[in-house]
Amino acid sequence: MSTSAAEPGASSRGRSMSSSPEVAGVAADAHVSFLRRYIFSTDHKIIGVQYFFLALTAVTIGTILSLLMRFHLVWPAAHLPFVAGGIMTPEQYLALVTMHGTIMVFFVLTTAPQSAFGNYFLPLQIGAPDMAFPRLNMLSFWLTLLAFLVMLCAFFVPGGAPISGWTAYPPLSGLGDITGPGEGMGQSLWLASVLIFCLASLLGSINFISTTIDMRAPGMTLMRMPLTVWAWFVTAILSLLAFAVLFAGGILLVLDRVAGTSFFLPAGLVVSGELQAHGGGSPLLWQHLFWFFGHPEVYIAILPGMGVVSHILANFSRKPVFGYRAMAFAICAIGFLGFLVWGHHMFVSGMNPYSGLTFSLVTLSIGVPSAVKTFNWLGTLWGGRIQFHSPMLFAIGFVSFFVTGGLSGIFLAQPAVDTQLHATYYVVAHFHIVMGVAAIFGIFAATYYWFPKMFGRRMNETLGKLHLWLTFAGVYCIFMPMHFVGIAGGIRRYADSTGASYLAALQPLHHFMTMAAFVTAAAQLIFFYNFFASLKKGEIASANPWNATTLEWITSSPPPADNFGGRFPSVYRGPYEYSVPGVAQDFLPQHLSPEQTASVGKEVPNGG
Amino acid sequence: MAASHVAELIERHGGGAAGNGGDFGDSGEESGNPGVPQRTYVTGMTIAVGGILMFFMALVSAWVVRRGFPNSDWQPIAMPRILWLNTFILLASSATIERSRRSLVVGRHADYRHWWGVATILGVFFLCGQLLAWRQMFAAGLFLVTNPSSSFFYVFTAAHGFHILGGIAALLAVAWRSPHRLTRETATKVVALYWHFLAALWLAIFALLLLEG
Numbered sequence: 001m002s003t004s005a006a007e008p009g010a011s012s013r014g015r016s017m018s019s020s021p022e023v024a025g026v027a028a029d030a031h032v033s034f035l036r037r038y039i040f041s042t043d044h045k046i047i048g049v050q051y052f053f054l055a056l057t058a059v060t061i062g063t064i065l066s067l068l069m070r071f072h073l074v075w076p077a078a079h080l081p082f083v084a085g086g087i088m089t090p091e092q093y094l095a096l097v098t099m100h101g102t103i104m105v106f107f108v109l110t111t112a113p114q115s116a117f118g119n120y121f122l123p124l125q126i127g128a129p130d131m132a133f134p135r136l137n138m139l140s141f142w143l144t145l146l147a148f149l150v151m152l153c154a155f156f157v158p159g160g161a162p163i164s165g166w167t168a169y170p171p172l173s174g175l176g177d178i179t180g181p182g183e184g185m186g187q188s189l190w191l192a193s194v195l196i197f198c199l200a201s202l203l204g205s206i207n208f209i210s211t212t213i214d215m216r217a218p219g220m221t222l223m224r225m226p227l228t229v230w231a232w233f234v235t236a237i238l239s240l241l242a243f244a245v246l247f248a249g250g251i252l253l254v255l256d257r258v259a260g261t262s263f264f265l266p267a268g269l270v271v272s273g274e275l276q277a278h279g280g281g282s283p284l285l286w287q288h289l290f291w292f293f294g295h296p297e298v299y300i301a302i303l304p305g306m307g308v309v310s311h312i313l314a315n316f317s318r319k320p321v322f323g324y325r326a327m328a329f330a331i332c333a334i335g336f337l338g339f340l341v342w343g344h345h346m347f348v349s350g351m352n353p354y355s356g357l358t359f360s361l362v363t364l365s366i367g368v369p370s371a372v373k374t375f376n377w378l379g380t381l382w383g384g385r386i387q388f389h390s391p392m393l394f395a396i397g398f399v400s401f402f403v404t405g406g407l408s409g410i411f412l413a414q415p416a417v418d419t420q421l422h423a424t425y426y427v428v429a430h431f432h433i434v435m436g437v438a439a440i441f442g443i444f445a446a447t448y449y450w451f452p453k454m455f456g457r458r459m460n461e462t463l464g465k466l467h468l469w470l471t472f473a474g475v476y477c478i479f480m481p482m483h484f485v486g487i488a489g490g491i492r493r494y495a496d497s498t499g500a501s502y503l504a505a506l507q508p509l510h511h512f513m514t515m516a517a518f519v520t521a522a523a524q525l526i527f528f529y530n531f532f533a534s535l536k537k538g539e540i541a542s543a544n545p546w547n548a549t550t551l552e553w554i555t556s557s558p559p560p561a562d563n564f565g566g567r568f569p570s571v572y573r574g575p576y577e578y579s580v581p582g583v584a585q586d587f588l589p590q591h592l593s594p595e596q597t598a599s600v601g602k603e604v605p606n607g608g
Numbered sequence: 609m610a611a612s613h614v615a616e617l618i619e620r621h622g623g624g625a626a627g628n629g630g631d632f633g634d635s636g637e638e639s640g641n642p643g644v645p646q647r648t649y650v651t652g653m654t655i656a657v658g659g660i661l662m663f664f665m666a667l668v669s670a671w672v673v674r675r676g677f678p679n680s681d682w683q684p685i686a687m688p689r690i691l692w693l694n695t696f697i698l699l700a701s702s703a704t705i706e707r708s709r710r711s712l713v714v715g716r717h718a719d720y721r722h723w724w725g726v727a728t729i730l731g732v733f734f735l736c737g738q739l740l741a742w743r744q745m746f747a748a749g750l751f752l753v754t755n756p757s758s759s760f761f762y763v764f765t766a767a768h769g770f771h772i773l774g775g776i777a778a779l780l781a782v783a784w785r786s787p788h789r790l791t792r793e794t795a796t797k798v799v800a801l802y803w804h805f806l807a808a809l810w811l812a813i814f815a816l817l818l819l820e821g
């Protein structure tokens with residue numbers, strides 16, 4: 001039934017394709033070498049898959065780092081065979097904090113939702129044969145990979161990885177190894193990696209924006225674009241503007257480190273008994289530049305997830321997205337407001353209270369478009385014929401985490417409350433739930449949803465649901481108690497709080513969170529097994545296994561090299577025409593002309 | 609003289625739009641493949657210009673903040689006089705590339721090649737002039753770390769210079785070989801857009817340093 005809606009040309013080609021899913025989404029062309037096709041490919045689908053596996057590697061490393069941190073927090077005196085000296089030092093713990101944050105933010109939360117899925121599905125969903133600038137696209141990926149390798153090198157240089165956090169605040173990050181292990185070569189590599197990553201993201205965003213503006217199929221008006229495309233588009237604009245600023249700040253910080261300038265380094269600094277030669281700069285200037293990037297970065301991580309969730313909720317509720325226009329405008333509004341709120345990361349920096357108040361009010365106003373999105377998701381679910389497939393469950397999980405993390409954000413947006421909570425685990429719990437876990441659930445939802453399209457096979461539903469419930473419960477077990485630790489005064493970034501008597505009562509909670517972290521991490525092995533086993537042995541997927549409406553489903557699974565096998569679609573309607581009254585089939589693909597629609601209504605007695 | 613050399617190269621390697629695939633880039637072995645419309649390259653460059661502008665805006669805001677601290681150690685520096693000449697050269701280059709582009713539009717290919725070459729050479733002159741400005745700064749004892757004002761001077765000129773260097777590479781690339789996926793009109797338009805932007809950007813930076821530096 002699902003292929004009956006697809007064009008015959010596309011689906012017949014799909015049959016031959018889907019029998020060899022190892023091909024990972026490319027029509028075999030005998031003239032193209034293996035290297036050219038899979039390694040130095042300019043095909044957006046291959047590049048998307050490359051980004052995906054890069055993010056998968058990064059998230060594995062980042063998770064191991066977090067487990068080491070959780071372990072150290074409850075057993076600080078444990079002997080670890082792989083740690084120099086046997087027992088982890090506070091500096092080594094801070095290196096874990098820094099690298100966990102950096103790897104997760106840049107190489108997972110920025111890379112997977114935008115670069116991986118955006119690359120793969122943006123051209124498909126707008127009916128384009130590829131990205132606008134394929135070679136630039138390849139360059140973006142290779143720069144990202146280079147940045148990742150440079151970042152990992154920081155572990156292996158003398159002094160090890162940097163200890164200044166993913167925010168790299170000077171003076172700590174600006175003076176070299178005199179400020180601590182990892183602040184020499186490690187911090188230099190960190191900065192080099194971030195600068196390379198900035199370049200990669202800038203090139204990528206130019207590609208995304210140009211593709212969305214100029215490569216849409218006939219009939220694909222802005223208001224007919226899937227909400228995923230809206231999200232990738234706005235995210236690309238945020239990337240363009242935010243990473244340009246981080247790039248500028250990064251260059252100034254490099255100059256402070258290697259050339260002896262004083263952009264961020266104040267006069268009179270005495271470090272390890274030595275008066276530093278710098279003078280007159282301001283660490284606050286870095287904080288402003290960094291967070292002008294850093295806050296939009298939060299939305300770079302979460303907006304694609306919002307798009308995917310809207311897309312999936314409509315698909316599996318068999319209903320149009322409730323308030324499509326409002327959803328599109330809410331994405332734009334969140335993107336715009338995201339540039340005006342960076343100061344809420346700096347309430348405790350000693351800023352003028354009036355500035356704090358301004359940043360606070362603008363921050364709270366983001367609650368409006370966020371609420372629009374949340375209520376519209378609920379409105380989409382309301383009265384739908386809900387199908388609880390794995391992607392749907394992960395999408396609903398996303399909504400749950402977005403609400404939970406969003407609500408604690410309202411507390412933190414008040415300078416008076418933030419002053420109390422800023423240095424505590426409350427903030428860690430907040431941003432992990434809303435930026436980390438919600439975004440990761442978006443990535444999981446996207447993976448389960450698009451896996452059949454990307455690899456031509458389906459993932460196992462039972463394992464998917466097991467993965468979901470263990471992860472969902474596990475994540476709340478980790479991060480809910482963390483709020484209480486924060487409210488009770490548990491200080492974040494401390495490598496060891498067992499010596500502080502006033503924190504002793506919180507130690508059992510830390511034990512519980514560590515246990516939950518290990519269980520949750522173990523549950524991810526189910527995902528890995530399901531993913532790789534399904535690549536080999538999964539049930540063969542049809543072109544349109546979810547009975548969906550958007551253009552990526554009219555082509556074969558996986559799609560041919562030019563995406564549509566030479567039959568490029570025109571678009572006749574919006575992206576979420578589910579359960580249209582008067583039409584027998586409960587979904588109307590975007591590419592069906594009115595005449596074809598009439599025949600669908602007659603020939604297919606029951607589309608559900 | 610060198611201008612005519614570049615012009616010659618353009619001629620030898622096929623100027624003009626013929627044979628570059630019209631509106632459909634390098635794709636099109638499948639019928640119906642919409643390919644990449646030529647306007648996309650202009651869109652891409654416009655967006656790139658937006659990103660570059662944002663980069664310089666960040667530097668300028670850092671400059672404003674760094675300069676405005678209470679009890680600042682900021683010491684104004686006198687701009688090297690040669691910057692006036694350099695500014696004139698870059699504006700002239702911008703004007704010549706526009707003249708070149710318009711010649712192409714009306715089909716006067718010889719004029720197009722000639723003025724394109726002139727624009728390229730003026731771009732190289734500008735870059736050399738900027739290096740001379742640095743020498744004048746060195747001679748005056750103003751180095752990168754001397755003062756925040758000199759630090760910013762070097763950061764601005766270097767960042768702009770790198771973009772000019774990229775621009776010269778693009779000018780030469782368009783001169784040397786016929787563009788791969790773009791028509792010559794599009795390539796010319798895209799590079800000219802970038803070049804005009806760099807000229808305007810330099811005007812803004814120079815005015816900033818001159819008036820407030």
